[in-house]
Amino acid sequence: MAATTLPAFNALVAESISQHSQIPPEKIIVLDNSDKYCPDGIKTDQSQDEEGESLAAIFGTMASLNKGALLDKNLCTSNPGNGGHSFRSALLSATDELASLAQGRKIRYVELGPEPFKSSVIITHLINSGVQLSQYVGIDINPESELTMRAALEPIIGPDRFAYLVADFYKTSADDLPALPGSDHNESEVITVMTNLGFQEGNDLPSRLGPMLSRLTRPGDLLLSEMQVLPSSAPASDASDSESDSDVSAASTTDSKLVEEFYHHPEMLKFSSLVGKKFDRNFDLSPRPSPNSSSEDVGGDTRSDYEYIFRLVPLQLSDVGEVAVATTLVSLPIPGGKGKNYVLTNSCIKYTREQFARARETQGKFGVKGWRETGDGSVVFQIAERRH
Template structure:
């Protein structure tokens, strides 16, 4: 198939933002997703480890709150966020079809990971190995503490690396050298709306490089349209933990601060004014809405995330021809979709 070549995702978003707001080009820093966890070159006196841990813990708290509250995303009839996630896990167990699995998590997060793995193990799935892949080195100890009681130390592996530099050949070897890899299926999870952090033409090859034919992919997307209240997206981005996340990232680029206030969760970092925009963006699969948050620093810092419709989410997954969507689970308020696909 012919693959359309477009400018980089951040360039497209910056152009859309400038053309539809009063923001000037010289006022804008557009962050790659990896820059949130490797903020080198902007501020040299930040306590990096403390700040990275705080960023990770903020997102973990957001997920914990979502899983613990049965009303999260449930709408009037359900399912809730937690129930939809667990239903997707049940479908993974079915697709695994009694084969042992290697569970590979992109951007590890303790609460969802533990819920999924407990569900898979309860369904009789045989876990051969867990591999967490994260560019943020401060996440490993939290993930180890959360998952080792569930899966055992011998099955826990970690790889501190950028997703785009990973491949199947580079996966950490299982600690149990006697375990056979015959008939092993890899289950890759790409959760936390990470699907929206780049264009399909870049996400697709990355996912292909870490899977083999027959492997399973679980992805999560906050969707726009299809009956969902558009206000739910802005409500999510104005959540106190999301505001704190933006404040933590912003302080990495703010001169005159050592980052300790943000890392300690001070009210100052959480109380910053964050402007929210939902803008149309032309991509290789058509016009897609992108949610953008602007945090005030010495110059404006900006992060963004695509918001597909459910149909666009499927089109994005199948765009490269390497994956086929098998099924999906949708929350009751139609704002979040968990998509299960298989590598061709």
């Protein structure tokens, strides 16, 4: 489990859910986000083999989600053919910016929470752009991810440039990174690019994430992060240092529906099902269409025993302001007909773009260098530099 410091993010999220719903706080089962990805995270009666299969399935679910996003040329464009980046082209444009900022130096690519398809696309694009890749380092708390990452990346970069750490981000520092291979020991000729993709930045308080990312980097290192965001009144552009106040109350129904639709993607439903199975072997959520109902409890399984609930709740963060947090819960019947408990399966901050910049610059040793934004404004790739 990840080391925790008070206040715990998900405890605050659960409190907000309870305040904005009919679910009593004592009925919400709160997990640390890392609990879902590591072997010792959730104590169940699953065998060691079953636990390994579950962790592999959770990793595969996220990988499949990213693969689909990268293959869809129109995803997030809003109006295909009218300009504006798709998810894939925004990512590749951000990759081009990283190559430019490297200024001819070799790149050591450090990935937090490795994902095979996105990593393959980024690294292949860097190499095709003329960048020399010195080393790839994956850092993941889930031990089931390494073999998949090796199979995906070694054909591209070779086995001698592939390194992996099965470790907790919060207990790891830049000093733990493997030595550079071969002739690349002169670190002045190598720049480290760290990636924190897949909306991971929304999974904890910025007051914890900022120091963690600072420990994992050194001055001059670059950080590429990806977030699903809510819009603000600021005009869209590829690079901006501007900031403005914006909060969850400013999000329109249409804007929040984009977030809601993401959490009703079949792979996200599968993810919550896998977490639910850790508490109830029979738990299952069948894929269903995006919700159009005005019901408070969105979704719902065809079996009445289980519910899948999406909520966008407010949370006040120091130095950032009021943010929206996307949450999903699954219900578990209490034996003896004593009602239901609810497992918090997802919790992810949905900043505005300006709030995301504020979180980066006030809670860590980084300065924002630029942005790449999808055409519909729902996803941004933020490029930052470790400054001191």
